[in-house]
Amino acid sequence: MRPHFFTRRIITVAVSLLxxxxxxxxAEPSHGIAMYGDPALPPDFVALPYVNPDAPKGGRLVSGxxxxxxxxxxxxxxGNPPWQLxxxxxxxxxxxxQDEPFTVYGLLAESVEVPEDRSWVEFTLREEARFSDGSxxxxxxxxxxxxxxxxEGNARYRGLWTLIEKMEQTGPRSVRFTFNKIDRELPLVTxxxxxxxxxxxxxxxxxxxxxxxxxxxxxxxHVSAFEPARSVTLTRDPDYWxxxxxxxxxxxNFDEIRIEFYGDNAVLFEAFKGGEISYIREFNAEKWNxxxxxxxxxxxxxxxxxxxxxxxxxxxxxxxxxRRPPFDDIRVRDAMLHAFNFExxxxxxxxxxxxxxxxxxxxxxxxxxxxxxQGRVRELLAPFADTIPEGALEGYAxxxxxxxxxxxxxxxxxxxxxxxxxxxxxxxxxxNAEGRPFRFSLLLRQGANELQTISDLYVKALERLGIQVxxxxxxxxxxxxxxxxxxxxxxDIRRQFSLxxxxxxxxYWGSDVADTPGSxxxxxxxxxxxxxxxxxxxxxxxxxxxxxxxxxLDRLLTAGRYVIPIHSYDVGRIAHVDExxxxxxxxxxxxxxxxxxxxVWWMEPx
Numbered sequence: 002m003r004p005h006f007f008t009r010r011i012i013t014v015a016v017s018l019l020x021x022x023x024x025x026x027x028a029e030p031s032h033g034i035a036m037y038g039d040p041a042l043p044p045d046f047v048a049l050p051y052v053n054p055d056a057p058k059g060g061r062l063v064s065g066x067x068x069x070x071x072x073x074x075x076x077x078x079x080g081n082p083p084w085q086l087x088x089x090x091x092x093x094x095x096x097x098x099q100d101e102p103f104t105v106y107g108l109l110a111e112s113v114e115v116p117e118d119r120s121w122v123e124f125t126l127r128e129e130a131r132f133s134d135g136s137x138x139x140x141x142x143x144x145x146x147x148x149x150x151x152x153e154g155n156a157r158y159r160g161l162w163t164l165i166e167k168m169e170q171t172g173p174r175s176v177r178f179t180f181n182k183i184d185r186e187l188p189l190v191t192x193x194x195x196x197x198x199x200x201x202x203x204x205x206x207x208x209x210x211x212x213x214x215x216x217x218x219x220x221x222x223h224v225s226a227f228e229p230a231r232s233v234t235l236t237r238d239p240d241y242w243x244x245x246x247x248x249x250x251x252x253x254n255f256d257e258i259r260i261e262f263y264g265d266n267a268v269l270f271e272a273f274k275g276g277e278i279s280y281i282r283e284f285n286a287e288k289w290n291x292x293x294x295x296x297x298x299x300x301x302x303x304x305x306x307x308x309x310x311x312x313x314x315x316x317x318x319x320x321x322x323x324r325r326p327p328f329d330d331i332r333v334r335d336a337m338l339h340a341f342n343f344e345x346x347x348x349x350x351x352x353x354x355x356x357x358x359x360x361x362x363x364x365x366x367x368x369x370x371x372x373x374x375q376g377r378v379r380e381l382l383a384p385f386a387d388t389i390p391e392g393a394l395e396g397y398a399x400x401x402x403x404x405x406x407x408x409x410x411x412x413x414x415x416x417x418x419x420x421x422x423x424x425x426x427x428x429x430x431x432x433n434a435e436g437r438p439f440r441f442s443l444l445l446r447q448g449a450n451e452l453q454t455i456s457d458l459y460v461k462a463l464e465r466l467g468i469q470v471x472x473x474x475x476x477x478x479x480x481x482x483x484x485x486x487x488x489x490x491x492x493d494i495r496r497q498f499s500l501x502x503x504x505x506x507x508x509y510w511g512s513d514v515a516d517t518p519g520s521x522x523x524x525x526x527x528x529x530x531x532x533x534x535x536x537x538x539x540x541x542x543x544x545x546x547x548x549x550x551x552x553x554l555d556r557l558l559t560a561g562r563y564v565i566p567i568h569s570y571d572v573g574r575i576a577h578v579d580e581x582x583x584x585x586x587x588x589x590x591x592x593x594x595x596x597x598x599x600x601v602w603w604m605e606p607x
Contacts, residue, residue: 060604095192
């Protein structure tokens with residue numbers, strides 16, 4: 002265990018004054034709950050192991066976003082809010098530690114209770130929990146938040162609501178959720194929904210909250226000022242209700258967080274170099290090596306920090322919409338993968354410094370293994386042998402080129418796959434049997450400069466096949482609207498995973514949300530085999546079974562040829578002003594997460 006540099010004190014965990022509803026399974030209140038085993042931190046912990054509990058409070062953190070915004074409500078399907086608001090203005094019943102695969106500790110809730118089979122979960126609210134306007138957080142607020150988010154909120158919140166059979170108040174400060182299926186992850190996921198103030202929406206629609214007002218939450222920060230499409234300012238409440246909680250020690254250290262908006266990432270980078278913003282995340286290793294040698298770096302006013310991550314690679318690249326032809330044909334998708342010359346693209350953009358994503362869970366123990374499926378993985382896939390993609394059982398690997406610009410071997414394979422799918426070249430244009438040309442649009446967000454460069458290289462390769470590609474670069478609002486309506490042929494995708502993936506996988510690839518507007522299942526996959534492996538992950542009672550189920554899912558997704566992967570982001574690269582710092586002797590397991598910065602960083606007094 003990593004050493005702590007603080008002294009522990011005893012924290013008493015209170016229990017509900019009323020007896021809980023009778024249950025056939027024995028349960029006891031606890032300060033936290035883990036997916037498997039026990040939480041790493043005991044009930045008397047005084048701070049998270051990766052924070053500095055003595056971090057000074059103060060200072061102003063300025064971050065930069067590319068594009069604009071037209072909403073301050075990050076919890077609904079409409080509008081384009083600053084993405085940071087989702088994490089900064091509201092709190093949940095439980096808090097997820099960034100140093101464990103999946104463990105949650107009490108935040109708004111002082112205790113959590115589950116039976117052995119995890120068929121229900123009960124939370125007891127802290128008596129001192131308050132919204133930012135000073136009003137108490139009540140069980141009524143909790144129940145309203147879950148139902149409203151589950152029925153009117155963003156698609157990311159709706160799946161959980163369908164799994165809740167019953168929600169009931171069991172005491173003055175306690176609420177119980179009973180599930181309609183056994184799923185070990187559900188009690189943890191349930192504790193992570195944002196809690197909003199019911200009274201704020203007494204005379205207005207939840208989905209119609211105007212740009213003039215943000216949802217009222219219980220977090221340390223609230224929106225104090227904004228200028229439409231240009232900036233949002235959040236101010237820390239010095240009297241924040243939870244400032245003395247162990248889970249909050251050493252966190253939320255800035256007096257003010259300001260989000261500035263710029264036309265694109267190139268302008269944002271110049272603003273950082275000019276001292277207008279406090280930090281920037283760099284995702285391109287070649288640019289990190291090439292462009293971060295400006296005077297402020299050489300003088301030490303800007304510090305370059307590289308932070309390792311223990312999470313899987315996730316998936317980043319171009320996703321194909323299987324709801325519409327021609328990408329409903331796996332042979333066509335396979336051809337698209339062969340035409341993508343990753344080795345040449347990677348050398349051109351990153352100098353070959355970034356490794357390739359080889360599967361959705363690559364670079365981790367959860368990733369699929371080479372060769373045919375074995376053991377428990379094979380058992381999970383075998384019932385679907387006649388319907389799953391070729392390679393899922395036998396073994397599959399992404400096409401590899403020789404690194405030269407022409408990529409001849411893989412282009413020949415792409416031609417063969419397209420011919421098999423009924424496409425042939427006529428007068429330099431690829432056409433199907435009806436004579437229709439192979440033409441599609443690639444949708445990109447304005448400011449996604451690296452992806453535009455990659456797409457330029459890719460389009461040239463596709464032109465050699467007789468394929469016509471229209472690259473559509475649109476503003477943020479139009480981009481989000483197009484994604485919501487699945488109005489694209491191909492677009493970019495990035496999905497990050499923890500070391501304990503679970504119900505998030507339903508949101509990303511589940512059949513139930515394949516055609517739900519706003520769903521994150523961008524490729525539109527609806528596969529009984531994928532659904533079954535996700536079910537197996539969530540029903541696992543041991544780490545071994547969970548790993549096998551995840552590897553089976555990884556095989557199905559990768560062999561399905563839904564995404565053209567690019568390079569991975571396994572190292573967090575953050576350039577920041579020298580007074581902005583973090584605890585360097587203990588970075589958390591998920592050191593690249595959005596929680597790590599700004600939540601546990603601080604400003605050293607000048």
